[in-house]
Amino acid sequence: AQSMSISDNTGWICVNGSNVVYAIDVDSYMVKGVITDITSPRNSLAISDNKIYVTSMYDNRIAIVNPSTYSVTGHIEVPGLDASMGSTEQIIKIGDYVYVNCWSYQKQVIKIDSHTDKVVAQLEVGIQPQSIAYDGNSLWALCDGGGWESNPIGFEAPTLVRIDLNSFTVKNTITLAEYSSVSNLRYYNGNLYWIENGLQRMSINATEAPAEPFIPSTSYGLYALDINPLNGEIYIADALDY
DSSP: OOEEEEETTEEEEEEGGGTEEEEEETTTOOEEEEEOOSSSEEEEEEEETTEEEEEEBSOSEEEEEETTTTEEEEEEEOTTOOTTTOBEEEEEEETTEEEEEEOTTOOEEEEEETTTTEEEEEEEOSSSEEEEEEOSSOEEEEEOTTSSTTOTTOOOOOEEEEEETTTTEEEEEEEOOTTOOOEEEEEETTEEEEESSEEEEEETTOSSOOSSOSEEOOOSOEEEEEEOTTTOOEEEEEOTTO
């Protein structure tokens, strides 16, 4: 299982390696429906009562799903995305627009009109935007920098990129430690959090990266992060040795 989103009483579980999305009742944990015709599903989000977007790895499209019939009703084409290498990842809806980071061998965040299901803008940020977060005003992208020096699209230090949503332009960029592994950007109460040598925390008003981790760790298997919006409790998953 790669991820789960919850809409009303339904949990949508994207099982990336098995090419399937399960819809479960979050009270009984019983399977209500199964979607099998999506290539490597990564993340899902309910856009309206009758529409869910599901992103994919190794596909240049985002699937549009009818939650009542558990069926794919259409696709959003992403211009310039190579299906053999590219991926669409996390999904954030802000007003009438949906924002998606394109991660694997990509550099852009895309903007989708949720009424027309069309990509209306693309913004180049850093190399391989791994995750995105919204602070109530700006959108942030955490870019992993390519991961290794021979990456065909380039290699650089990871970055945090702040995006002005009114103009859909890069407002500023904060460079992180070169060769560090970064992932799972989250926002809570005026701060950004992400995984990098443990857990990092940075004010959205900062002009440079933190000097030390908020919670240090020597584990290389830190794999997922989220924060309970009701009380600020932080949850970190450790894959250990996989």
